[in-house]
Amino acid sequence: MHKSMKRWKAAAVIGAGTMAIAGALPLQAAAAADQTLYLTDSQCDQPWNNWFKWAEQPLQVPAGAAPSGAMCRVAISVGPQGAKNARLNLTISAQSVTESGYSPHELAKRLVIASCFGDASGITAIPCHDGGHWSVNDDGSLTWDLIAPMDFPSADVAGWEQRAGQVDIRISGAPSTKSALLRGRIQFSADGVAEQPASTILINYTGNGADIDIADASTLVPLTPTRLLDTRDGTGAARAKVGPDSTLTLQVAGRAGVPAEGVSAVVLNITATNPTGDSYVTAYPHGRSRPSASSLNFAPGKTVPNQVVVPVVDGKVNLYNHVGSVDLIADISGYYTPGTAGSRYTALATPSRLLDTRNGTGAPRAKVGPDSALALQVAGRADVPAEGVSAVILNVTATNPTDESYVTAYPHGVRRPTASNLNLTPRKTVPNQVVVPVVDGKVDLYNHVGSTDLIADISGYYSATGSVFVPTGPTRVYDTRNGIGGSFGEIGPGHQGGPGFILWSNGLPPYGVTAVALNVTVTDVHTSSFLTVFGRGLAESPEPATSTLNYDPGDTVANAATPRANYGVNFTNHQNYVSVIADAAGYFTAG
Known part of the structure; x- marks a missing residue:
């Protein structure tokens, strides 16, 4: 030797x-x-x-x-x-x-x-x-x-x-x-x-007598946001609230530019409005057992949106409401299809701030006024190529709004769709992740009434090169309340790594994951603060100057995140202590 x-x-x-x-x-x-x-x-x-x-x-x-x-x-x-x-x-x-x-x-x-x-x-x-x-x-x-x-x-x-x-x-x-x-x-x-x-x-x-279903790798076809469901007026379902412990089945294939076959998952912005109780909604594949995961949380009288990626079975997805009754709205912004017909995802090494109207980053230093759209240049900035970008993943945050309003993110230069991404309440800071098609290197952000400051952080982009997506369905992979994923106890100020959830038992291979699609929820909030979710590098990763969730005392709030995950994921809380939960919808890998 x-x-x-x-x-x-x-x-x-x-x-x-x-x-x-x-x-x-x-x-x-x-x-x-x-x-x-x-x-x-x-x-x-x-x-x-x-x-x-x-x-x-x-x-x-x-x-x-x-x-x-x-x-x-x-x-x-x-x-x-x-x-x-x-x-x-x-x-x-x-x-x-x-x-x-x-x-x-x-x-x-x-x-x-x-x-x-x-x-x-x-x-x-x-x-x-x-x-x-x-x-x-x-x-x-x-x-x-x-x-x-x-x-x-x-x-x-x-x-x-x-x-x-x-x-x-x-x-x-x-x-x-x-x-x-x-x-x-x-x-x-x-x-x-x-x-x-x-x-x-x-x-x-050597087999071990168990088996997991591994979906085909897929690529994204981005769409101009289109409304698929509104129980207030009967769009896509009966004109009636979804009651307690009830599930609504939503047909997605064959509608709004989605093909009738060959769809592995859809990107939906789901909004809960007019709820009668403290509850949550879970979006999951049709015909499958409902998982112990949640997609959005809400309280009586609130209107709460969140973006989700949901695997599609038989052309449908399911939306479950836990308690009380609630109106549900769903807008589609893209779908994944097996093979190479769509676009691949590239997660940025570090999320980057592209827009902040409070200080003039990416746009004039001024609130976006009523019935106004802001054109945001995304191509050629923050390691995004100047050409060949089909869509971007942004975390859009509205802060300091003067009225109840909504914000819509959509492709630059096209007719504004009848869809929304954020719902605003005066003096409340609201974030939401969006997948937005890019036209001429730009996306548009529209505010309906009043005025508001807008912030946009980019976590990645879609193009002809990059990683393919493997949908796994919502699976709880991280919960500091009970130690799932390797961390137990509330997160205080500073980094908290979550590398332990990239495992076969969660449907995620231990090697080859370039990014992961997460729904992150924060609860047990004591102080107004914000959470930043970002990828872990070989060395200690620097904390980006971005945010994923914003919360106030007593809140339970969720938001999607799609961080790079080659070596795990970091969660950083900035004030006091909070509990953090993460559900995985799928992963990206070279293919």
Whole structure:
């Protein structure tokens, strides 16, 4: 064993994997003169840091298990000329895929991989490259590019066995009723380097008797907001309030520009108005069991909106009211469809403020007056491309309103729709996340009556490149009241991380999640304050100068958030203590 391999054994690592791995990565012969990149050694880890050679013993980890340290490492040697644009590929054979009982696409959805790249001195314990995806080849085999193109520096080698780098490989599989023995190969390549011989691998995907339904990856088709439901006048349903412990079924497919088939989820702005009791509404897929999650909370006499992403089953979604009776309104602003016909999402590394009429950010320093629209430039700002943007995700906040009013966000230059996104009450600060199509690089924000200051924070944009969306249905993944998601107790001033909820048990793979669609609720409020939701980075992430929810004593309020989530999510409360709840509607991943 090399001295370097001993360092690997002593290293503290965070691995994951719900696979059993065996294989052969033999030591390579001395590199020929035209070879500058080759494998030199490999090891795998069992629980309790029991290292062994990959070729001698399988790595056993049950499917669906939480990340527990199961991983393999591969050492790489580089000759004196170095290697440019080095790549590492893992391929599962077509015959093996067929024998697994899964189609290539189904198997690809169930296996995720992370890899981390380091030099000879050691390697970080945090996955560095977990945004890859399987490619389904013409022959039915699967290929994963384990690491992004990298350069290996030149190595002043005295012997062929000296190495210049190493790669961690971590594999995780979804809970499954099936077990599958998958044969394949792993291979390094680099520009200007002679082709290297592939090393065979054997992956024993051991089912655990459970199974989760993984939806097809989808892309967004943004729409000009259109009203689908209004129980006050009979639009989309009977002209009657939704009563206590009652569910309204809303047809969404085949209406307002939504196709009759091929819709995996819809983006709705749901508004509750004229409620008779303290209650909540849950939006969830039609025909499924109602989850223990909520979409918006309201008190008697209030009008409360919130944006939700809801999976669609049989062309419908369900809206459940808990107690009392309430009128419900639903406006659609987009739908997700399986495949690549729509747009992909790019979450910004840090949310950014694009508009604040209180200080002149993005618009003149003046309130938006009655029956007035403000045109907001979004393209070309805050890391948003100047061209090719189809829609943006904004958190729009109205503050200091002088009258009861509403605000509508819609594509620039089009006729204003009969839809709303925020409902305003004098002296109340109200936020709501919106998905808005972009025209000529702009979106419009309309105020109905009175005057109000408007704030807009951007968390991401849709374009031809980026991540695809996998709807999971509303699932409670974080609740500081009972410790769900890893945190127990009210959040005081400062950061509170929530990385523990990105798990297979919540329908979220532990690797490859680039962003997550959340509904965040704050309750047990003692002081007027605001919450900021943003992605966690490799190092401590700086807190952005943005907000997600605003609340006053006694409030229970919700708002959607779509933060980057490569390494988890941060929640920051700014005053006193509050309880925070988060329900996941789905996740974004490279695809």
